Amino acid sequence: MTSIEILRRLVGFDTVSSKSNLALIDWVRDYLERRGVASELVHNETGTKANLWATIGPDRDGGIVLSGHTDVVPVEGQPWSSDPFTLTERGGKLYGRGTSDMKGFVAVALNAVDRFKATSLDRPVHLAFSYDEEVGCLGVPTLLEAIRLRGIRPAACIVGEPTSMKLVVGQKGILCADAHVRGHECHSSMAPDGVNAVQYAARIIDFIRQETERRYREGPFDERFNPASTTLHVGMVRGGTASNIVPRDCHFTVEIRHLPIDDPHEILQSVENHCRRTLEPEMRAVAPDTGITLSVVSKSPGLATNPEADIAAVVRRITGDNNSFAVAYATEAGHFSEAGISTIICGPGSIAQAHKPDEFIEISQIEAGDRFMQALADALGRKAAA
Ligand SMILES: [Zn+2]
Missing domain, CATH: 3.40.630.10 (Zn peptidases)
Structure with missing residues (x-):
């Protein structure tokens, strides 16, 4: 043959x-x-x-x-x-x-x-x-x-x-993670009594955008790649059930395409730190059963x-x-x-x-x-x- x-x-x-x-x-x-x-x-x-x-x-x-x-x-x-x-x-x-x-x-x-x-x-x-x-x-x-x-x-x-x-x-390597924001639902007319999972997700997603842009400006760089820095990106978001309900859940994906010299777990940890130190204390001040989980689903070195x-x-x-x-x-x-x-x-x-x-x-x-x-x-x- x-x-x-x-x-x-x-x-x-x-x-x-x-x-x-x-x-x-x-x-x-x-x-x-x-x-x-x-x-x-x-x-x-x-x-x-x-x-x-x-x-x-x-x-x-x-x-x-x-x-x-x-x-x-x-x-x-x-x-x-x-x-x-x-x-x-x-x-x-x-x-x-x-x-x-x-x-x-x-x-x-x-x-x-x-x-x-x-x-x-x-x-x-x-x-x-x-x-x-x-x-x-x-x-x-x-x-x-x-x-x-x-x-x-x-x-x-x-x-x-x-x-x-x-x-x-x-x-480049890839790390993919799933994020889940657990909020607290209520009637949207009483929004301050709830914890809006979609809006907290939006804040994490914006943190991810800023992190990507910072790396794009400041590096580390490996000029063999285009783009020459590590990038983070959110490709899917799903959350909420109705426009007049403060949403309880929001799920989204995080994908990190990293230079061989960058550690994707460290980068994901920086997102996690932002959740633990800044966002979760705010969420739990309103409702204690709220929180954010990030879990790695796949990894390609x-x-x-x-x-x-x-x-x-x-x-x-x-x-x-x-x-x-x-x-x-x-x-x-x-x-x-x-x-x-x-x-x-x-x-x-x-x-x-x-x-x-x-x-x-x-x-x-x-x-x-x-x-x-x-x-x-x-x-x-x-x-x-x-
Ligand atoms: Zn192939």
Whole structure:
């Protein structure tokens, strides 16, 4: 099979994050089994999804992880020109959901298995295919925990998110939290007797806006990113039941997209401090059963790999491009890095095509991915000979 034939199979599985990815995982497991490579599956709690881990080469420490996620974003409401789950070629491009983000990388990695097998690898090549990346990197932490418990310690990881095969060594991290303001309801004509949850939420939201603007002015800055500072943002608010009732509850979301050097928990703590020290005493002076809770719902660590790290040097040698970049979007790379694995991002396709109707990958990018994998196998083989 060629990479494009593999990609055709992978795109054919509707693995939108809300659905099971098991049909795809079974297909990959069979594909590897036919090549004498055993897979280990790490399921979610309900058994409806799985991460896949497989090792080619010697069973020992070190080596490289090739990491990709198997889930894709939804297609509802998007005007597609052809069926998103049927790979369709038009004008040198392959259309289909997940072609660039990121089944294209999974396809070139699988296509390279025979070559890795034919190379006398000194260190292992691991495949790590996860679920639920697109909904907050929920799958990969359990995979990393499983390999940690098994005592497997890879040295490096290539996360194949679409970078047009450019070397990416930095990304912002994301922390998402839910906020709940519990007020005290009453008739709106008696407003001072109540604690208006929506209005207290508005004060927290304004504090968040000021914090973002302060960082935008004063930093810290990392000029590789645009914007170059950490940003905080509220994307959803829900509160109140009627215009003539002082609302009892208000819920909103807080998203912190932070530079690798910033600690998102510290930033969330500053919001929390404002709630505890300024707002809650006022609220409780009116009604003691009121308060504010902030709870973290998901977290995706940033990435700040040294551009001189071994894995970065290997990728630079293969691509012949000495530049390295940082990206604003989040990937699983931060999780691998946090687990002590030296991690970079490099994969075929462009992020500009991701998550859109008529998502595509250029055939030339699949070919570049194939060449990359061949060169990687050769590089690992040469190491064995040295
Ligand atoms: Zn992705």
